[in-house]
Amino acid sequence: MAVASVVIPTGQWLAPDDGTRWWFDSGSAALDFAYTGSIVAEQADGGPRDDSGxxxxxxxxxxxxxxxxxxRFGSVQGAPRPGDLDDARGLRDSIARLAVASxxxxELAASDIDIVNLFAATPDVPPALSGGTRQAGHASVRTQQALSTLAREAVRLFGxxxxxxxxxxSAEDCSLIYLDTSRAGSRRWCSMQRCGNRAKVRKHRAKAASAA
Ligand SMILES: [Zn+2]
Structure with missing residues (x-):
């Protein structure tokens, strides 16, 4: 019997205009959430708009x-309230601004911290043991609980x-933000497959050019 603690899977597909989807794992469900909107892309270092999607x-x-x-949470049940979408976008945008600043x-904006704290203070998705006689935990996740769990994740993220x-x-033309969860703290790229390999190719070409 496994302990079903609330571990939220990370990563999601981003879709650039050219239609080539690629998997971006930001390392944090709260950061992934930030990447459902535009703020992280618009605010990040003011550089040229990248082609990440x-x-x-x-x-x-x-x-x-x-x-x-x-x-991320299994089925979300209960009738969602009309205000849930605005709530979610508000929390998401605050997390995004905090991610950029971070x-x-x-300095992190007090108004964004207030919003994260407000959601984090509400009931989250409870951890649950499997094997009981009643459906518990994930089976009855409500939107607001899921938002609270994401907000609590943000509290850890920015704490x-x-x-x-x-x-x-680290790529010049990419400003995607991630949480480095590697043990050595050595993550440099949004994705090895994307920016990591491009950087390798560039390095190789530069080397070949200087040798020629
Ligand atoms: Zn990148």
């Missing part, structure tokens, strides 16, 4: 929200524990 609004409707949450080493591990991709 980040910055597209993924939460157009309550159905989009429920589907996004269900992929990656740049800037002292993660110190210095929220960074942006």
């Amino acid at each position: 980040a910055g597209v609004e993924l939460l157009h409707s309550l159905d989009n929200l429920i589907a996004w949450l269900a992929e 990656s740049l080493g800037e 002292p524990e993660a110190g210095g591990r929220i960074r942006s991709c």
